[in-house]
Amino acid sequence: SFSWTRNGKFFNVAKDPKVSMRRRSGTLVIDFHSGGRPDDYEGEYQCFARNDYGTALSSKIHLQVSKSPLWPKEKVDVIEVDEGAPLSLQCNPPPGLPEPVIFWMSSSMEPIPQDKRVSQGHNGDLYFSNVLAQDALTDYSCNARFHFTHTIQQKNPYTLKVKTKKPHNETSLGYSPAMYRARGITETTPSFMYPYGTSSSQMVLRGVDLLLECIASGVPAPDIMWYKKGGELPVGKTKLENFNKALRISNVSEEDSGEYFCLASNKMGSIRHTISVRVKAAPYWLDEPENLILAPGEDGRLVCRANGNPKPSIQWLVNGEPIETSPPNPSREVAGDTIVFRDTQIGSSAVYQCNASNEHGYLLANAFVSVLDVSPRMLGPRNQLIKVIQNNRTRLDCPFFGSPIPTLRWFKNGQGNTLDGGNYKAHENGSLEMFMARKEDQGIYTCVATNILGKAEAQVRLEVKDPTRIVRGPEDQVVKRGTTPRLHCHVKHDPTLRLTVTWLKDDAPLYLGSRMKKEEDGLTIFGVAEKDQGDYTCVASTELDKDSAKAYLTVLALSYLAANRLRDLSKERPDRPRDLELTDLAERSVRLTWIPGDDNNSPITDYIVQFEEDRFQPGIWHNHSRYPGNINSAVLSLSPYVNYQFRVIAVNDVGSSVPSLPSERYQTNGARPEINPTGVQGAGTQKNNMEITWTVSSSWMPFGMEL
Template identity: 30%
Template sequence: ALFHLMCDWNIVIQFNSCYDATGYGPIFEEEPLDIVYTKESPDRHISMNCRARANPAPTYRWRRDNWEIKLMELPNEHYSLVGGNLIINNPEEKKHAGIYVCVAKNMYGTVISKEAKVKFGYLEEFPDEERDPVTVKEGQGAVLLCVPPKRWPAEVTFRWIYNEFPVFLHPDKRRFVSQSTGNLYISKVEASDAGNYSCYVFNPQIGKGVYSKFIPLISTEEKKRYKADLVVKFPDTTAMLNYNVTLECFALGNPAPHIVWRKIGATDLPASAQVSMSGALLHLYNVQYEDSAGYECEAINQKWQDWHQAWLYVEAAPEWAVTINNTQKDIGSEHTMSCVANGKPVPYIRWLKDGYSYGKGELKFSSLTFEDSGMYQCIAENYWGIIYASAELRVIACAPTFELNPVKKYLLGANNGRVVIECKPRAAPRPRFTWTKGKEVLFNNSRISIMFDGSLEILNATRNDEGVYTCLAENDRGKANSTGTLTITEATQITVAPENTQVMVGEEVHLQCQASFDPSLDITFIWSLDFRVINFYLEWKHYERIMDSGELKIMNVQLRHEGRYTCTAQTVVDNVTASADLKVKGLPAPPGGVRVEEIRDTSVKLVWNQGADHGSPILGYTIQTRDFYALTEVDWKDASTSPTPLSGRSVMADVVDLYPWMEYEFRVYATNGFGDGEASIPSMKIKTWDAVPVVAPTNVGGYGGKDGELVITWTPVQPQYFYGKKFGYVVAFKPHDDVDWWYETISDPETRRYVHRDASFRVKSNDFQVREFQVKVKTFNSKGDGPYSLSTTVYYPRDVPSESPTDVYSRPVSSHEALVWWIPVKYWRKYDDTEPGANRIFVPASMNQTRLENMLPDSHYLIEVRAYNGAGVGPPSEHCEMFTKRAPPSVAPQMWRYISYSGKWLYVWWHHIPYDWFGNESFPLYYKVFKGILLCFI
């Protein structure tokens, strides 16, 4: 293909009429998009779309890397044009990769589309060299390097194959695949990790994947504990506004570290944040400028804590704040074209006129000519993108004409009022104006003036001003005139004005309004409240306009109806107004400006502004709080304050007895003689300072398990009692006769059990005593340690229970339920179920009965009871047999007749329920009518 720099000629169009130009310049409806083409593509062509709307229809040309593609003059084996679309057949990278733009043109001007890139995608194969094995001890961390091959586009996904294709490794808390480097990280290697690993790289845009040679991972037996060590650390990152970003963080260590994310300088992560891959990934969706901050990931295990910080910067592609529009201007006039784009970094503004560079910043024309007509494009660009705005500037010249906007033929004016006679012909350039009354030429004086737009203004008009007025407009292209007749009428005046009124909530009030006016005219009364016109159709429940008068009736007055009411008496000639204030007595208005001025750990200083008392002195204020764990939007609670109570003159108070490290918002409402007023708008959310925890875990207990396990359990502390960040538990335990305690730190605040394994705890054959352990649990946070719970004794059993429960008794309750006495229970149907498949229920040792549910009706059940402890389940009791009842009737009785003779008694007839001859349902014993409902009892 042959290319050359595009040279064009300018076409100057003169618009000598103000109304005859019906055409318009090109406006893009479809523009080309970026394309990634691969050799493996089944389509052996590239299609780039371009379509513009214009009158007359536009012609199209294309440019590649600022060189025009010759489509018309020379035949080309690769390029063809279909409408405005460019087709590239059998594309080749060296010939066809580049930046393309579409050019649309007609007689009114030329526009250029946004740029579209054509790139050729590829994904090379991994090298054929064998990968070296990786040898690591169990419990240590391991890193398998992917070393991905060259590719385009760079955005690919990484996965790892384990031993054979297509068995893919599933990441979890121990194993992580970085989507930045492709490396596989194993925080602590276990024996099951040994095997062969292959890095798989997939490019979704070209639909191709490749995998590396297998890397053997060899583990050797050693299970030491290692401190947490962050090996994947996200760098300083820049993200685009309203897009998603993912931050990676992963640590090696034994035990496998727990990863916690924080936003520096904030109490919580952004609302759009989501943590996945067992904490290794932090996803921020639809990022905003306020998400720009430092972020920290912390890896924690029982040996060490490691952390990393980096910054997230949020920037934005250009977005129009002020753009350009099609404009028609008079020849010789001044004109300014400007566009403003928001973005970060600040976008650079440049201009095109008919496809060619035409300056930057703001375009100013001091005296427009026909050569200035054309299609203008404003382009804003920064690192993140580029946007285009197009508009046509049309310069016109024409003689004055009143064809579409003549002077009104008949004009009315009010006596002693102001009269304006409009004169707005279409003309270019702007014409000179002359006014006459009859044959008298008018000049500016104290009462009469010719305005800039050609209109004639008459002040303090009288009957002497009546007559025929003519406006004459003239410029260098010609002249024209238009005539109208002025008549002066009597002025409108308010004769009965509304008066200031005070009313109670719920009452009715009438506001009077009457006016005198010229009898030849019609009058309309318009009412407004605080300059807002009252809509009587929408607000008919409260407002009514009395027919044949201007009187306003307000029914069931509410506080919102208070304000200034204005009556406007209006005719086609003039209007007059009169106003009055309506005061409404009732509940006090909500306080304003509620804000927190001082924050402490368990209290804050709250300040507000007093609201209107609505005719009754304010007796006091009530402060309400809503914390982070409020269940609903209306879950507000009265707060404790100092002083108490709050007087009607209070504008500040201390809110006390708050939880430390808790997010709160506050609101205030006032009380007067009519009751409690509406609550204020809630304050901004604040968080109280952190403090040392004071609440210990409850229900501390535990049991001895198998193989030397000591299980310690507790009820976790509720989140509102965390009192600070980095909340966790310290578990302390020791054999009953020992002096020294053993301690374990638990960093997860939701943990409710800890299992300690020690081979020395195992019961030996010659050990005939039950071992006792003392256990207790306390809380801690970043401010310090809280109190321990009460010490509890936990018993380590020698063996499972040796005796079975006795005197097991059961009683059917219904067709689906039964009561049974004693503890843990399993039950099954005697002939239909097998004992291994029996249903089981566990109940606490303190109970000696339970309820069995979801049983089948009319069934024979066997029930047994066993005792259990941490070592297992003891022998069964004797079987207890029981039959459940038959199912109740499945159909309801049907009433077929009822009669009421006196209005006090009702006689009812119904059909009996049919007898179930198959015996699946119980037969009714009697029927009963209860509160109008017919029931049957079995």
């Protein structure tokens, strides 16, 4: 059930026709559509949620009505000022909630131009470092815009009368020293208009923005520079505003405390104002109390640690009541920011509140302490099936509950040791993470949760699938109009997964018209036209993964003579194979797959597979095997204790291609020698000795580790 307090007293929702509470949520709704005064409902509200196990509290909610009060009517006299003198026009807007946005305009609704001589301060006042005759050409009205009420209030405008020694001349030289001299204006050293004097102090709360301001008078208008005593301005969080008259430091922390000073200078001199900044802090969490589930007889603790400046005080409540006045509980001991529970008993469940407060604010957190004796229960679905692509990371989930907290163990195929370590990592939440799924990892995995009251188990079946790969994709082609090009897309995939092959043209789905035929391993375009030119992408996908390959089709509208030249192109060596991949990794073999390069008008007849090892003869490539030109995948036999990498060379009637880029390396384990040394000979050099010699085999022959 839900209830509310207003200003610390019970708020009877049922007695007020304008107030209702939403079902099942406790949300309070105040309806003003039928009239009423919103001001009557201002105050501090707090929600209480209760059930048989305890009471939880919300933070206090302050309800205030946004207002846009009228500006008091006042008579504004003409302001007389000497040319070159400083001037500030006060705004003093009526208080609003939230505070209004201030801007200055003329009575004809033209914005007042601002620069380093004339600018608006953070308090809303308009400051003139020095007044010029031209400033009297307009009037000045302060405007306050109230956000929530969408209203603008305007103050009666100020009118200036500038006393000058020379008449105003529209062609005068801006703010230059020559202009001031020409108009007989005396140049003066800077003086601070805001803040006053040589020093001031400012307090700011941690986490908010700090705005420091220095506005100075002088002829000519001073320049403002900012510094921090004993160090640099905070890096990455400072910003100069309002023509350098304001320094904003975002998201302040305690390290931003210290003395800052602004330097106002012009050709006549400089002055300095020091601002001492103190950073205070409303409470913030170090350790927020968390829900606690205990079995009868168990010990536990609630911790509520908060920091702030000044340091916050900690108050504990139970079900919304101060813990000091709550019913006694012999298993509970309060020690400052910690509650210690010893030998807890059934029936002592409750909701505890921690209130951390100082003069700048407060934090409130609820924590449910539940004393239960529950045998393990599995919370997830039974007999899950997880599919994963070979060599990918996967996770088997096993959510559980129990009190005392059960221990969880994983087994494979119902036998063996607990799975944790190596390729597996068991997490506290019950999940089993597998860093690299292999074919031999397929099977039934059982998670078993156990506590003193019993056990529960659940099973997960893991299937490891072959990856989807395009082993021969489309190739760039240049064809003449009217011919029938074919774009290859030969896919290797796991046979137990449903394969879908789609085509894109210029990265958009391809419309298969009557001239196009999609086949199992490619796309044929009959009577190709110029509009068929573009990028073609083959996308092969299953429910678990996908692969894609792209090629560009160029369509030429050729003359008869050009067509003959195209047909008579000279044959060339093939392009090198690409995208080498190692799969089916085993102790003494590996499958190498590659994508063929262009045959350049002469069919590929052979592929030569070469290898290099980095232990005995690094950088030297040796022939491993040779395969027919119509395949692009082969199982390679390997020797022990060799760190292999492979490359492939394509061969046609013209010659051999450039070798492909090397594959990734694959290290085989060591093994006992499989053949005896050769060329064994024995001879005596003296009557009492025998010298034995033999031929040492190459390191990559089947010998394994060096002898």
